[in-house]
Amino acid sequence: xxxxxxxxxxxxxxxxGPRLGDREVFWRMVIDGLRKSVGIGKRARSxxxxxxxxxLAILPAIGVVVxxxxxxxxxxxxxxxxxxxxxxxxxxxxxxxFFFVAVAVPNLLIxxxxxxxxxVYTSRPPTINRYLVARLVAMAISVGTFLMVPQLVLLVGxxxxxxxxxxxxxxxxxxxxxxxxxxxxxxxxxVAAAAAIAAYVNNRGAAIAVYIIAMNVLSGVGFGLSxxxxxxxxxxxxxxxxxxxxxxxxxxxxxxxxxTDVPVVAVLGTTLAFVALAVWLIMRRYRxxx
Amino acid sequence: xxxxxxxxxxxxxxxxxxxxxxSVPAGRIGLVGANGAGKTTLVRVLLGLxxxxxxxxxxxxxxxxxxxxxxQARVGFMPxxxxxxxxxxxxxxxxxxxxxxxxxxSVARQRAADTLTIVGIDEERFRPIGxxxxxxxxxxxxxxxxxxxxxxxxxxxxxxxxDPKGRxxxxxxxxxxxxxxxxxxxxxxxxxxxxxTCDWIIMMxxxxxxxSGPLAVAQDRHRxxxxxxxxxxxxxxxxxxxxxxVDVDGRHLxxxxxxxxxxxxxxxQAAVTNGLGVRSLAADRRSLEQLFLExxxxxxxxxxx
Numbered sequence: 001x002x003x004x005x006x007x008x009x010x011x012x013x014x015x016x017g018p019r020l021g022d023r024e025v026f027w028r029m030v031i032d033g034l035r036k037s038v039g040i041g042k043r044a045r046s047x048x049x050x051x052x053x054x055x056l057a058i059l060p061a062i063g064v065v066v067x068x069x070x071x072x073x074x075x076x077x078x079x080x081x082x083x084x085x086x087x088x089x090x091x092x093x094x095x096x097x098f099f100f101v102a103v104a105v106p107n108l109l110i111x112x113x114x115x116x117x118x119x120v121y122t123s124r125p126p127t128i129n130r131y132l133v134a135r136l137v138a139m140a141i142s143v144g145t146f147l148m149v150p151q152l153v154l155l156v157g158x159x160x161x162x163x164x165x166x167x168x169x170x171x172x173x174x175x176x177x178x179x180x181x182x183x184x185x186x187x188x189x190x191v192a193a194a195a196a197i198a199a200y201v202n203n204r205g206a207a208i209a210v211y212i213i214a215m216n217v218l219s220g221v222g223f224g225l226s227x228x229x230x231x232x233x234x235x236x237x238x239x240x241x242x243x244x245x246x247x248x249x250x251x252x253x254x255x256x257x258x259x260t261d262v263p264v265v266a267v268l269g270t271t272l273a274f275v276a277l278a279v280w281l282i283m284r285r286y287r288x289x290x
Numbered sequence: 291x292x293x294x295x296x297x298x299x300x301x302x303x304x305x306x307x308x309x310x311x312x313s314v315p316a317g318r319i320g321l322v323g324a325n326g327a328g329k330t331t332l333v334r335v336l337l338g339l340x341x342x343x344x345x346x347x348x349x350x351x352x353x354x355x356x357x358x359x360x361x362q363a364r365v366g367f368m369p370x371x372x373x374x375x376x377x378x379x380x381x382x383x384x385x386x387x388x389x390x391x392x393x394x395x396s397v398a399r400q401r402a403a404d405t406l407t408i409v410g411i412d413e414e415r416f417r418p419i420g421x422x423x424x425x426x427x428x429x430x431x432x433x434x435x436x437x438x439x440x441x442x443x444x445x446x447x448x449x450x451x452x453d454p455k456g457r458x459x460x461x462x463x464x465x466x467x468x469x470x471x472x473x474x475x476x477x478x479x480x481x482x483x484x485x486x487t488c489d490w491i492i493m494m495x496x497x498x499x500x501x502s503g504p505l506a507v508a509q510d511r512h513r514x515x516x517x518x519x520x521x522x523x524x525x526x527x528x529x530x531x532x533x534x535x536v537d538v539d540g541r542h543l544x545x546x547x548x549x550x551x552x553x554x555x556x557x558x559q560a561a562v563t564n565g566l567g568v569r570s571l572a573a574d575r576r577s578l579e580q581l582f583l584e585x586x587x588x589x590x591x592x593x594x595x
Contacts, residue, residue, distance in 0.1 A: 012408050012470040015401065015439035019363075019392030028389045041382060116372040120434060123337050123367035124390040125359045 025126055026134055033138025037104040049103060053096045054146060060084060060092060061150040065157030072161055086151055086179055087249040094186055094241065097146045098215070104142065105194035106207035108135050114202050118289060128286050139191050147183035151175070182245040189241050189271060192278035199285040226259055231266070233259025240271045291316040291442060291473055292336065297345035299335055306331040308497040309345070316442075318468055320484030320505065321477040322582065323494035329477040330370065332494070333444050336475075337367055350441055363392060366435035366443040366472075370450060373431060376420030380411055380430045383419065384437050391438025398437070405433045409463060425456035432463060442473045449483055461486050481579050493582055500582075513574040514553040516543040519567035525560035532556060544574065 020028070039046030064084050071077070084092075112118050122128050155175055159168040194211050201207040215238055222236025233239065239259065244267060246253040253260040259267065294312035298305070306328050321329050334340040336349050338358030346353065352360040375383055381402055388398030406415045409429040414422070419430060428448060435443050448464065449457045464487045467474050476488060484491060484505070493500040518525065518541045526538040534556060535546040547553040554571065561568050 012405070012436070012466075014471055015393065015397065017397065018394065020389065020394060022359075025390060025392065028386075028395070032386060042377065111375055111377065115375055116369065117375050119339075119369045119371075120367070120373045120387060121390060122339060123362060123365075123369075124387070124438075125362045125392070126390060 022125065022130075025124075026130055029126060029131065029134035030137045030141070033108055033135050034141055036108055037138055037142045050100060050142075053100050054149075057093050057096050057146050058150045058153055061089065061153040061157065064154060065161065068158065069161050084154065086154065086175060087182070087245055087251065089150060089154060090147070090182060090186065090242065090245055093147050093150060097143050097186060097190060098238075100146060101139070101143060101190040101194045102208050102211045105139060105191060105211075106198045106201075106204040108139065109195060109198040110202060110204050110207060113199075113289065118286075128289075129283075132282065132286060136191070136195075139195075140187055143187045143191060144180075144183060147186060148180065151179050151183075178248050182241070182248045185244045185271060186241040188275050189237060192275045193237065196278040196281045199282045222259075230259060230261050233262055234266060234270045237274070240267055240274075243267045244271065291350060292319075292475075293348040294336075295346045297332075297335065297347055298343045299331055299340060300343055301331075306497050307335065307342070310497075310499055312492065312499060312502055314490060314492065314502065316473040317490050318464070318474045318476065318488045320488035320491045321475055321494065322479065322481055322484055322491065323500075324479055326496075327479075327494040328497040329479075329494055330446055331497075333367075333446055333475065333477055336361075337365065337444060338362055364441045366391075366438065366440035368431045368435040368443065368445045368448055370446040370477075374419045374427060374434075377418055379416050380406055380419055380422070380426075380433070381415040384415075384430065384433045387434040388437040391440070393438050401437050401439075402433070405437045406430070408466075409433045410459065424451045425453070425459070428452060428456070428460060429463075432460070436467070436470070436472060440472060442475065443467065444475045444477070446477045447479075448476070449478065449480060457483070481582060514545045514547070514557060514571065515574045516545065516557045516561075516571050517541055517569040518543070518561065519569055522566070524564040525557070525566055528560045528563060529556055541569070 035041050038050040039048075061084070112121070118128070118131070121131055126134075155169075155172060159165045159172075162168040193215060194207075197211050197214065198207045201210055219236040219238040222233050222239070225232030225235065236259065243253055243259065243262075243264065247264040247268075292312055292314040294310050297307050297310040299307040310328075310332065321332070323329050331340065335342050336347055336354060338354045338361050341355060346355065348354065349361045350364050352364075354361055374380075378386075381399075384406055385395075385398045385402035388401055389395060393401060403415070406412070406429075409432050411426060411429055411433065414426060419427065422430065428451070432445070432448065435445070445464065449460050452460055461483060464474060464476060474487075476484065478484060489505055490503065491505045492502045516522070516525075520541065522538050522541055522543045526536045526543055529536045529543075529545060534553065537544040543557065545553040545557055557571060558568070560566075
């Protein structure tokens with residue numbers, strides 16, 4: 001044993017091992033986007049908001065399942081109006097994802113652009129298009145989680161308290177394509193609007209405010225003008241997803257949804273045109289940056 | 291390492307690069323020129339960030355236009371301006387930069403720690419970058435540029451905003467990059483920084499190349515200055531008789547080498563022959579600033595009296 005020690009400066013060593021391929025690097029970018037969208041790796045304050053919203057999104061589904069369990073145990077008959085079904089549940093989660101998207105999308109896009117980090121990303125193999133698609137996929141996963149997890153809790157919970165779990169699942173097979181499709185429209189409209197605003201506004205607080213104000217003002221104006229001409233209801237951006245959801249679930253839209261008498265094809269066309277416009281505006285902005 | 295042929299690039303009507311031709315070997319390359327000379331634009335084109343209007347550029351044997359990914363996988367880039375996320379820690383961001391450069395996550399984390407240590411960021415690496423001083427920010431920028439083990443790194447004004455101590459440390463780090471097996475293209479308008487670090491120089495002005503070549507050759511005028519203890523006249527006469535161009539001023543001589551004649555050897559022989567004591571003998575090397583001004587004057591003869 002010796003009491004003497006030595007410090008060796010190993011210096012910089014070249015790396016000659018295996019490297020990630022384009023696809024793996026893309027998923028690293030998606031994971032980075034997911035972390036940033038829900039505040040992982042940041043202060044507790046940053047995580048509190050998205051996880052509180054997620055809890056709020058899931059709690060009613062758990063509540064509905066618990067109520068059914070208790071009713072089953074005590075043999076209490078439950079009226080249909082007491083239970084949430086899949087399309088109605090979107091009314092609740094849509095409000096939550098509206099606020100989640102308002103905060104998460106500016107957090108995901110603005111700092112990278114304003115702080116010049118894009119230059120580091122694009123000097124590496126990923127292109128600006130890949131960066132944007134990775135950010136979009138990250139948002140799709142996080143918003144999709146908000147929209148889909150409560151629906152799954154509802155479906156699986158009801159299946160577990162039914163007499164035949166697999167029979168319940170088979171009976172609700174329609175769930176497996178209608179819910180994701182409806183969720184896709186909620187996701188597309190909200191994320192496209194928030195991302196188009198975040199692409200042009202350099203302050204996160206301002207981008208959040210502009211998104212919230214713009215969505216509400218457009219919806220209010222569309223709602224107000226729909227009494228003059230039913231097609232003015234197409235301005236009411238927040239009512240596009242519920243209208244399309246009702247079309248997907250093949251059920252009439254509630255009275256409070258404006259433009260129920262506008263052909264759904266017009267709502268679908270307006271939605272797709274809006275998303276395409278938002279994507280074009282975002283690409284145009286980012287092409288100029290690099 | 292760099293092969294550029296008739297490269298043109300414009301921002302609208304403004305021609306930033308006007309037909310650049312270059313052939314540069316691996317090493318520490320200084321890219322100098324005044325602000326607006328086209329240095330940053332050239333770096334951006336070589337990185338594949340800005341497509342050239344015409345001409346071609348190869349970096350490390352890969353065509354920048356047709357294989358930008360192959361180039362970007364083998365180079366690193368330290369931009370001049372802000373390029374770091376202020377809310378992230380240096381450890382996290384440098385590791386992520388490594389992943390984008392193709393390192394597996396566990397390797398990226400380890401190399402980020404090692405690289406940050408090499409550039410002098412130790413425990414501070416877990417702090418948000420927004421709390422860093424200018425010197426620490428510049429070091430972190432350098433770390434993200436080399437973490438993925440590139441063969442070549444482009445450094446755009448790496449000493450900008452640094453105090454004298456920070457500048458000296460950054461230049462020392464740049465000198466060490468050569469020991470790490472990384473070639474460097476060091477873009478700056480500070481000529482003394484190039485003199486302290488580079489072995490090849492590219493001089494640019496108004497989108498054109500004024501000169502590209504080894505720094506030692508560029509500075510060497512084959513001119514030797516001698517100071518004697520006595521009047522230098524007799525030595526000058528002898529040197530002239532041997533075919534040297536000589537300027538005399540009292541005890542001082544300036545001798546221009548011609549052809550294969552060695553001025554040092556000839557001055558020493560002249561001193562011995564004439565019984566003169568030599569006080570000093572040195573090559574008269576031009577400073578890079580003198581050289582740049584000469585090249586610029588040759589390029590714009592009308593602008594210089």
